[in-house]
Amino acid sequence: MRVSDFDYELPEELIARFPTPRRRDSRLLVLDTTSAGITHRTFPEIVEYLVPGDLVVVNDTRVIRGRFFAAKPTGGRVEILIERILGPDRVLAWLRCGRKPRCDTLLSIGRGRGFVVRSRREELFELEVAGPDDVERLIAQAGAVPLPPYIRREADEGDAERYQTVYARRPGAVAAPTAGLHFDRTLLATFDECGIEIARVTLHVGAGTFAPIRGESVQSHTLHCEWVEVSAAVCDAISRTRSHGGRVVSIGTTTLRALESAAAGGTPRPMRGETRLFIYPGHEFHCVDVLLTNFHLPRSSLLLLVCAFGSTDAVLAAYREAVARGYRFYSYGDAMLLDRAGPAP
Numbered sequence: 468m469r470v471s472d473f474d475y476e477l478p479e480e481l482i483a484r485f486p487t488p489r490r491r492d493s494r495l496l497v498l499d500t501t502s503a504g505i506t507h508r509t510f511p512e513i514v515e516y517l518v519p520g521d522l523v524v525v526n527d528t529r530v531i532r533g534r535f536f537a538a539k540p541t542g543g544r545v546e547i548l549i550e551r552i553l554g555p556d557r558v559l560a561w562l563r564c565g566r567k568p569r570c571d572t573l574l575s576i577g578r579g580r581g582f583v584v585r586s587r588r589e590e591l592f593e594l595e596v597a598g599p600d601d602v603e604r605l606i607a608q609a610g611a612v613p614l615p616p617y618i619r620r621e622a623d624e625g626d627a628e629r630y631q632t633v634y635a636r637r638p639g640a641v642a643a644p645t646a647g648l649h650f651d652r653t654l655l656a657t658f659d660e661c662g663i664e665i666a667r668v669t670l671h672v673g674a675g676t677f678a679p680i681r682g683e684s685v686q687s688h689t690l691h692c693e694w695v696e697v698s699a700a701v702c703d704a705i706s707r708t709r710s711h712g713g714r715v716v717s718i719g720t721t722t723l724r725a726l727e728s729a730a731a732g733g734t735p736r737p738m739r740g741e742t743r744l745f746i747y748p749g750h751e752f753h754c755v756d757v758l759l760t761n762f763h764l765p766r767s768s769l770l771l772l773v774c775a776f777g778s779t780d781a782v783l784a785a786y787r788e789a790v791a792r793g794y795r796f797y798s799y800g801d802a803m804l805l806d807r808a809g810p811a812p
Contacts, residue, residue, distance in 0.1 A: 519662030532610030646719035
């Protein structure tokens with residue numbers, strides 16, 4: 468399977484660099500994966516595609532202010548992007564700089580603050596907080612919101628609120644589970660009023676989510692580890708939903724990866740730990756019937772996941788339709804709903 472099979476043309480002006488005025492103001496492309504039929508709606512109309520007895524599963528990870536600009540002792544500039552918090556004084560991070568620093572190098576962010584390089588793990592570096600700070604304080608007081616690279620602007624205070632879901636509660640991600648950005652509290656309350664249950668999993672999205680697939684062979688690609696937790700309560704909710712004929716609706720690709728990681732043996736089981744699950748066409752899905760997602764980068768692991776869920780031809784045809792109709796793409800863009808189970812009863 469070739470990476471070039473998952474490419475498409477996207478005009479630069481369709482990349483959404485700012486959020487819509489309100490979360491719910493996005494458009495919604497609905498793809499029936501059985502017929503490849505496409506319907507164009509507004510996002511609040513998603514409630515028309517859900518019914519009492521469905522289970523909506525969200526990723527409750529919270530984006531941290533995990534981006535820093537530092538200087539080496541030589542004066543060289545270093546951009547630090549935290550991948551994962553390892554402990555109260557240690558992080559795993561990406562470093563963007565001309566020459567990678569050696570162990571014990573101090574990366575100063577000013578005012579006596581910074582990180583010391585302790586080790587290297589392939590492309591990533593383990594850093595220790597220097598001085599009296601701990602990780603939590605340093606992130607809160609000196610870090611910046613880590614907007615995706617394709618947004619091509621510095622984060623502002625508006626991003627601190629909008630690049631975060633309204634149900635985010637467990638800090639640890641450096642990229643938002645963007646399908647959830649479209650929901651406001653009023654729309655979520657509508658689910659409850661309609662008898663649609665909401666369950667929460669956690670997958671701390673890493674900066675590796677934006678890493679391109681290297682090489683031409685899909686099967687040779689390996690994802691970076693991400694931390695995931697699926698509770699016994701979520702597994703029980705899925706079992707109940709299945710028993711009465713309801714559907715499991717995944718809000719985002721990260722939620723789907725969490726659920727499929729927990730269901731690696733065929734049945735969802737409680738899970739707490741790391742996952743490297745790479746989903747591409749040919750994957751057998753065990754948990755999810757309906758997927759809500761944003762539009763993803765060409766040749767990316769997230770696009771391959773969506774193609775696995777909805778069939779490559781149908782998904783790429785839907786992307787071409789979205790481009791033709793001027794949909795907004797990527798993190799602050801519009802949404803897409805894919806249904807493998809057929810129309811809701």
